Amino acid sequence: MDFEYMSAAAYGEYVTIDEHLAKVKFRSGTDIQEPNPHEIINMQDSYGLTMLMEAARNNSYETVEYLLKHGADVHLRDRNGCTALHYACSEASVKIIQLIVDSGADVNAQDGEGKTPLHYANEHNRNDVERILITHNANLQIRDNKNNYPLSWLNSFK
Template sequence: MKAARAGDARFTELLLEHGADVSRRDENHWAALHYACKWRHHHISKILLESKASANAESKRGKIPLMIAVWEGDAQSTVLLLEHGADVSQRDENLWTALHYATRSGHRQITKLLLENKADPNAVDKKGESPLMKAASEVDVQSTELLLEHGANISPRNKSNSTDLQRGDCLCL
């Protein structure tokens, strides 16, 4: 995990060649792939995925590497993870999907990529908030447009009785 965290490709490959367990987890159930995504080491993500690391390995809080790559804005690792079967519908302990992370963090290119890979624009989290509500609350017009183009519903209300676009009052017409 230290080699992945440090972004050291040569050492990562050496460890794997000598039998290092690509699935090994730490106390938070993070695998080396989680750390490679956290520190945006897409070259390490590639090595780990090619060594059969699970693209859907869950942390204690239900986060998979895709969610971490998305939050960090690492489009290259996001593409690699999707190519290796990462589940765009996976939810964490707060019921966030990768699309919630993309829209909350304003990563439009990744939002588009997730939608093109069948991410659900109407998935709601524990608070009843959809990715559209996250984009609207960030006043992210481009992501809001993308979500609407992919079938996001603007009518449902969250647990605070707000609709998606009421959260982004600067976006409302």
């Protein structure tokens, strides 16, 4: 993946992404073989990270919004099985999480350790995020690979 795209996503420079995509669209009528803009938006680096994951992880609302409007896939996973929502639930603003959830993200997606976004929200003491996920039907009964429920207080009932 082009480092410029990932760097722009990580630093919230959605205008830079837009400029690069405009150049690709302009050249698409030539013999130059380049991925189309939709493919670029969803490209993954060697770790499986996408621009959406980077933007969510770095709490860049405008970039997340831009990427979603231009076809970013909320269901893509990195090498560890994490989606953009997993990343967002650790650190991102409630607005970003709401935007990703409203774009169709699976609130019950499990990563390679069996953790859902609700596990991540709980691990980072994100009560506001837990409420959003539960409102969107997050399953409180999904246990991770270590047999832990997503909400730590439920573990006392094992």
